[in-house]
Amino acid sequence: MEEHGNLTYSCIKEKALELGWDDVGITDAIIPEEDIQAYREWLVANCHADLKYMENSIRCYPEEILPGAKSAIIFVSFYKQKKEEFNEESGLIASYARGRDYHNVHRRRLKKFIRWIEEVTEQKDIAKGFSDSTPVLEKALAVQAGLGWFGKNTLLIHRRYGTFILLSGVFTTLKLPSTATKQLRLPKCGSCTRCIDACPTQAIVSPYLLDSNKCLSYHTIESKKPIPQDIQAKNPGYIFGCDICQDACPHNWRKPLSETVDFQPDSGMGSHLCHEKIGVIESDPTILFGTPLNRRKPKGLKYNFDCIREKK
Ligand code: SF4
Ligand code: SF4
Structure with a gap:
């Protein structure tokens, strides 16, 4: 894989794992047109219900988050918990929500990662982090980075961890080598429903x-x-x-x-x-x-x- 100064994929991955993420991929900071189109159709059909913030165009255009953005580094957090049963006396909480708020967990990690990338490249203001609180079509970027593929349940199916994952990422003005493989854009659910x-x-x-x-x-x-x-x-x-x-x-x-x-x-x-x-x-x-x-x-x-x- 190509290098960018001292920044190789293997050292980015090593840092990501050290900070607590479970996997990482890299792709161009461009959301594929077919994903933008599918997203627009979803909005037009009002499938986002009252989530008006999802109409924000920033979701589709990384340039609006970081001018000059060239690459997206996408991080994966695996959160699967034990499958719990329903009972008469209480209400069940979804797996992702039983522990700490992942927004805070990711924000802390992103801050450290950006500080590190700036130190390694000896450049300032070259990266901006995003998690759920900054609207981005991050699943599309994750597929493009070769991390997994879309399931019929609309979630990203990570090639190793399945769907119990959370995504976050960093846009950077650095041009980094992509980890994408074309095959992952193909649907993998087959006849399963x-x-x-x-x-x-x-x-x-x-x-x-x-x-x-x-x-x-x-x-x-x-x-x-x-x-x-x-x-x-x-x-x-x-x-x-x-x-x-x-x-x-x-x-x-x-x-x-x-x-x-x-x-x-x-x-x-x-x-x-x-x-x-x-x-x-x-x-x-x-x-x-x-x-x-x-x-x-x-x-x-x-x-x-x-x-x-x-x-x-
Ligand atoms: S169709 Fe089957 S394989 Fe695909 S996301 Fe649904 S349950 Fe998973
Ligand atoms: S789409 Fe998934 S999360 Fe939503 S109600 Fe159906 S099973 Fe539950």
Whole structure:
């Protein structure tokens, strides 16, 4: 692989692993036109529901985030946790949300990575980090970087870790060698439809197309409106998020669990919220700080919990 000064892919990977990521790929800082087109069609169909920030054009054009951006370095965090059962007394929390808030975890790592890249190249202002909080079509960049491919559940299926992964990245004005392989753009799901069949609310309306208006993750995390009754009636017991289309995917079977301390349930709010735990959260909302559940706030979690209870 080519080098850029002292910056080779192997030293970037070594640094990424040292900072806690599980894999890394590099590609040009250009979102493929077919992904931009598919994204626009998804927006036009209103599949993003009330997530208006997703209409922001920055998602498609890295230049708007970092002028002169030439390369994208895409990081993968593997977070898979033990598959937990539903129970009568509590609501289940999606796997990614049981430990610390990944935005903070990634932000810390990105800061250190950018400082390192500036030191190695002896150049300033050459890189800008992004995680979920900066809108970018990061899955498209990850596919382009050869890290995996799109599944019919619309998630990135990482070639080694499956779909229980989180993406973050860095745009840089450096021209770095790409890790892409063309074959990964090809669909790999074959005739499988397990995720589509397993989704309790039929939110995967067709292969590779997810309608947020029907998705439990959207309704239990993002939406500010009451959960529609027909959606709630199909909720098997999630209080925050939903893992069903990931649990159904064979690419996640027989994978080890993540060992990242920040993503472990005992680093955050754990796997379930019961009536007592909701009460504790209501009397001390600071307990949620630094966890993904803080996005829903005590009031929203209590609402979600009551919705599950009503159904039972
Ligand atoms: S997260 Fe749950 S509700 Fe949303 S598409 Fe997947 S299975 Fe369906
Ligand atoms: S469950 Fe099957 S169809 Fe869905 S993403 Fe996984 S492999 Fe593809």
